[in-house]
Amino acid sequence: MFGLIGHSTSFDDAKKKAMDLGYDHIAQGDLDVWCSAPPQLVEHVNIVSAIGKNIEGAYIDSCFVPEMLGRFKTARRKVLNAMELAQKKGINITALGGFTSIIFENFNLLQNKQVRNTTLEWERFTTGNTHTAWVICRQLELNAPLLGIDLKKARVAVVGATGDIGSAVCRWLSERTGVQELLLVARQQQPLIELQKSLGGGKILGLEDALPEADVVIWVASLPKTLEIDKAKLRKPCLMIDGGYPKNLDEKFNGSGVHVLKGGIVEFFTDIGWSMMELAAMEKPRREMFACFAEAMLLEFEGCHTNFSWGRNNITLEKMDFIGQASEKHGFSVIGLNPKLQAAI
Ligand code: NDP
Structure with a gap:
């Protein structure tokens, strides 16, 4: 059972x-x-x-x-x-x-x-x-092309990159999916540096700097509801995969070329x-x-x-x-x- x-x-x-x-x-x-x-x-x-x-x-x-x-x-x-x-x-x-x-x-x-x-x-x-990480990766692979995003040329930001799910997603994207560049976002620097070393690549950025560069943003951190983001600075199109809990990104971003997908759902x-x-x-x-x-x-x-x-x-x-x-x-x-x-x- x-x-x-x-x-x-x-x-x-x-x-x-x-x-x-x-x-x-x-x-x-x-x-x-x-x-x-x-x-x-x-x-x-x-x-x-x-x-x-x-x-x-x-x-x-x-x-x-x-x-x-x-x-x-x-x-x-x-x-x-x-x-x-x-x-x-x-x-x-x-x-x-x-x-x-x-x-x-x-x-x-x-x-x-x-x-x-x-x-x-x-x-x-x-x-x-493990299943959540796999599902999020497949959601990216299947849905980004529907928005005209070519993953081989895409920058993918992972917010919560050093977490359990985030680090697995980074490993999969760099070894299996093959995106152009991974943007690694989290608050503590040392785990980010270690992750970058283990991946053999990826660019460490703060959230504010990563978002305008990203064609896809994978959110795998629980973020405060009060988080303010300027939609005008985001790339269009942009795919947002809301893998955090609770899932509260759609009301922040939906519309005008920013597409929010509920991440980690089957x-x-x-x-x-x-x-x-x-x-x-x-x-x-x-x-x-x-x-x-x-x-x-x-x-x-x-x-x-x-x-x-x-x-x-x-x-x-x-x-x-x-x-x-x-x-x-x-x-x-x-x-x-x-x-x-x-x-x-
Ligand atoms: P972890 O605690 O292992 O990782 C959290 C990550 O987020 C760390 O990299 C942490 O790094 C980073 N982080 C936390 N706060 C911030 C912030 N304000 N800005 C930037 N980065 C931040 O969590 P898990 O990997 O286990 O889970 C990640 C998320 O996925 C959670 O929200 C969880 O609820 C959700 N989840 C969703 C599921 C689903 O939808 N099916 C299933 C399981 C989990 P640092 O502390 O250095 O910032």
């Missing part, structure tokens, strides 16, 4: 969903009540892949909401409790979705193997970042009988999902019960090949630019 640990995109959404599911006592509570609410296994699902493999899964809501990010102990407890529940339910491989993988890494939860009387078995969990070939992706505000919630969630499904389809994506900057091209091939074989495709928008180009 595979598992997905997720959460609502806001406190208001979480309360609405809890009401729909009949958890009225929690739904009516304030943020303090939600801080002490335990995780809930809210849905079981059965899925048959495009080649006829049948698997079962479960969705666990961690009862975390982004409004809790500032409460370190709460965020930590929410993630660990959800992982404990997944393990106690006997789930073989569970993806940490949304902010949960970021909390796990940034708060160094590897040190917290013991949750009450449960010793967490890390091999039962994956961040899903579509399954047929409807799935779950309602949980409505929480994640997917356009087709019966088919679309975060690539990190799909990674847990793929590992279950492949009988690969191991923490496939784990730690930081461990994603290899071979692992991306494996998960990418599994993705296509079992019926996932990467989501592309809005067809209405394409028709207008």
